[in-house]
Amino acid sequence: MPNARTPGPWTLSAWLRILLISRAGAFCFASSKGTDASVFWCPCQCPHVLPVVAETAAPPRGVDLLDLARHSCRISVLVTRDGHQHLLVEDSGRSLQLAASGVSILEPVRLTSSVLWSPEELKQRLNALKCLNSLCWTGRLQPAFFPTEPRCSRLRRVLRALDGSIAGAPHREIGLALFGRARVEQDWADPGDHLRDSVRRAVRRGRSLMNGGYKRFLL
Structure with a gap:
């Protein structure tokens, strides 16, 4: 895990954290461990990450700008050694x-982005673009852009296993x-081993996800 620090003078608000890493090119980054971890995905691997170009906002400044100081969400900015900035809004x-x-x-900057994406990326990138536009107007990440994963109950069981x-x-x-x-107590000793098999499958599925299978969820 790359080392990260939060330089006080760069903090715009209590919700904004600036993270600097000394190594670039990893698949993803996490700022900390536990439930408070901020995870950054590589845009080459995760089409949900929206690539943008930040341009200086020349006066007069309109409303079509990204201004981090205006938002109450938790915001983390990770800067890689090659100068790329990864902005995470939570x-x-x-x-x-x-x-x-x-x-x-x-x-405050004006953002531009490509309008041509591969068919595999199009749906995710358009959703991210709409979500960004909504964020700039409402200040929040609206639930409509984050549909519930239909397998969430089963996946929770797999992770617990x-x-x-x-x-x-x-x-x-x-x-x-x-x-x-x-x-x-009722079914563990059942000759059909259905309950035991359920536990074995959950453990096997969990280990498969841990060993790289989770990447399928990024698509």
């Missing part, structure tokens, strides 16, 4: 990331955490 569990080249985005497996818990103990004591 709001109530939702996030929007921009990959910006050009002038510093710490000042993975956590238990990594911690060294036996499969029966993982089953207790996933399905409850009553279900385990």
Whole structure:
């Protein structure tokens, strides 16, 4: 994990954090561990990241500018060694990331972006563009741009199984955490092994996601 620091003089508000890293080219970056981690994805790997060019806003300044000081969301800016800026906006569990080249985005800037994307990227990039436009007008990341993942309940179970497996818990103990004591006491010894198989599949799926399978969710 690259080292990061927050230089006090650059902080525009309590919600803005400036992160500097000494190494570029990693697949993703995280500013910290735990539930407060800010994760930055590489735009080459994740089409949800919107590439933009930041240009100096010459006077008179209109409303069509990105001004970080105007937003109440948590904002983190990561600057890589090659000078690229990665802007991450976080709001109530939702996030929007921009990959910006050009002038510093710490000042009000005018953003431009390509209008030609590959068919594989088009849907995600258009959604990010609409979300950015909404953010600039409302100051928030609106839920409409972040539909619920239909597999979220199953994926939560898979991640809990993975956590238990990594911690060294036996499969029966993982089953207790996933399905409850009553279900385990009733079905664990069933000759069909259906409940045991469910735990095994959840652990196997979790390890597959951990070992690179999660990249499919970025598409």
